[in-house]
Amino acid sequence: MPNLENLRIERLVLHEVFIRPIDGTVTSPRYSNELAQLDAEGLRALRDRLVIAIGKDSHCMEMEIQDDAAGSALRICSGLLRCDDDMFLQGSKDIARKLNQAQDTRSIPGGIVVVLGGKVDPYQRPFVAIIKAEEHGGFMRLDGDQGIMLRYLSTLLLTPQQRLFKIGIFVELEPQDDPDILRRGHEFQAFVYDHLMRTENPAVYFYQTFLGCTIARTAKQQTKKFYDLTKRFVDELSVTNERKLELNISLSTYLRAQNRTTLHTEEFGEFDFSSQERIQYREFMAENAFPSNTVPLDRTLIQKFLRVKRLNFSNSVRVVAPLERFDENVKIESGDEFTTVRIRGSLIGQS
Numbered sequence: 001m002p003n004l005e006n007l008r009i010e011r012l013v014l015h016e017v018f019i020r021p022i023d024g025t026v027t028s029p030r031y032s033n034e035l036a037q038l039d040a041e042g043l044r045a046l047r048d049r050l051v052i053a054i055g056k057d058s059h060c061m062e063m064e065i066q067d068d069a070a071g072s073a074l075r076i077c078s079g080l081l082r083c084d085d086d087m088f089l090q091g092s093k094d095i096a097r098k099l100n101q102a103q104d105t106r107s108i109p110g111g112i113v114v115v116l117g118g119k120v121d122p123y124q125r126p127f128v129a130i131i132k133a134e135e136h137g138g139f140m141r142l143d144g145d146q147g148i149m150l151r152y153l154s155t156l157l158l159t160p161q162q163r164l165f166k167i168g169i170f171v172e173l174e175p176q177d178d179p180d181i182l183r184r185g186h187e188f189q190a191f192v193y194d195h196l197m198r199t200e201n202p203a204v205y206f207y208q209t210f211l212g213c214t215i216a217r218t219a220k221q222q223t224k225k226f227y228d229l230t231k232r233f234v235d236e237l238s239v240t241n242e243r244k245l246e247l248n249i250s251l252s253t254y255l256r257a258q259n260r261t262t263l264h265t266e267e268f269g270e271f272d273f274s275s276q277e278r279i280q281y282r283e284f285m286a287e288n289a290f291p292s293n294t295v296p297l298d299r300t301l302i303q304k305f306l307r308v309k310r311l312n313f314s315n316s317v318r319v320v321a322p323l324e325r326f327d328e329n330v331k332i333e334s335g336d337e338f339t340t341v342r343i344r345g346s347l348i349g350q351s
Contacts, residue, residue: 006119006120006121006122006124007047007050007051007118007119007120007121008118008119008120008124009043009046009047009050009116009117009118010117010118010119011035011085011088011116011117011118012035012036012038012046012114012115012116012117013032013034013035013036013088013089013092013114013115013116014032014036014112014113014114014115015029015030015031015032015092015093015096015112015113015115016029016030016096016110016111016112016113017029017096017099017100017103017110017111017113017132018030018100018110019103019106019108019109019110020103020104020105020106020108021106022106026100026101027100028097028100029093029096029097029100029113031093031096032089033089034089035085035088035089046116050129050167053165053167053193054167054169054191054193060167060191060192060193060293060294061191061192061193061215061216061262061293061294061295061296062189062190062191062216062291062293063190063191063192063207063211063213063214063215063216064185064190064213064214064215064216065170065185065186065188065190065212065213066185066208066212066213066214067185067212067213068183068184068185068212071098072212073095073098073130073168073170073210073211073212074170074183074185074188074190074211074212075182075183076091076094076095076098077091077095077128077130077170078128078170078172078183078187078188079091080092080115080117080128081117081126081127081128081172082126082177088117091115092115095113095115095130096113096115098210099113099130099132099206099210102205102206102209102210103205104205104209105205108203108205109134110134111132111133111134111135111165112132112133112134112135113130113131113132114129114130114131114132114133115128115129115130116128116129116131117129120171121171125171125172125173126171126172126175127169127170127171127172128169128170129167129168129169129170130167130168130169130211131165131166131167132165132166132167132206133165134165165195166192166193166194166195166203166206167191167192167193167194168190168191168192168206168207168210168211168213169190169191169192170188170189170190171188171189171190171191172187172188173187173188173189174187190211190213192206192207192211192213194206194207215296216296219295219296219297219298220298220299220300220301221301222263222290222291222295222296222298223255223263223295223296223297223298223299223300223301223302224301224302225290226263226265226290226295227251227255227302227305229284229285229288229290230251230268230281230285231248231251233280233281233284233285234247234248234251237277237280240334241334242332242334245332246272247272247273250271250272251268252305252306254268254271255297255299255302255306256306260297261296261297262294262295262296262297263294263295263296263297264293264294264295265281265282265285265290265291265292266282266292268281269281269282313339319341328344330342330343330344331343331344
């Protein structure tokens, strides 16, 4: 994840994109013709929204930059890093136009496009971020002579409670002051936040069609690392074997969930660990360099481990059972010398 220490927002522009009309034609964006002005409190609030969405422990995903050709989002954004305000304004319009074109079905809502530039991390690397926020309603408190009144506002944006927004951010890795040098994807890091990420992959139109990114090819390795590290943590816990079995089943259940497309250590920590175990787990994963943010789930390398549960005993006896409904079909009771395994069902064969 980007190190958000010392994140500074230096300038921003707002435009508006619209839902496709019924006839499928493209409605041109509504462009601003000057930079947006926010007071110190507004800038702090916007900075806080960014930090919460894309910072450490967030549901933000690092992406691979696939398209860095002329006209790509990366190429446009790279031109905004060190330009003057007029060029920044024009480039932000190109960004809004590109997003508008990517929204090619009526199922994609319109919204406000915030294009902002600034610097981030201790090295003050330049970045450009694009936020697409959908408007929502809420109430404003009014104090009058007759008491407290409410006024309904239908065009609220980026409130702390709002989740209907997406963020793409390009962070420059190495400085390049020559504006004539064409920038390439390997010179930047790209990150995407999408409110959908808790239950599904981010919207393809946003991260791929618009931003020119793809989900990192390391997803299968990161998933395997998550599985291996978590199993190691459980196996090293100072708890009973029954408790370790419960936690290992929870791990498999978490990874097998059909609607799951991402992994998050904080989320799994809440799944079945005690409060103390959660703290130990978070520290263990950090010590082993596993990301604290959202990671895409790819079961390719762990599929075989998710189908069955293997029980290994101290005398080399092994019991293998389907993981599905394991808790219902197998009961285990440990004693000083013997372990009792009760199986719901009749013996129908042996080999």
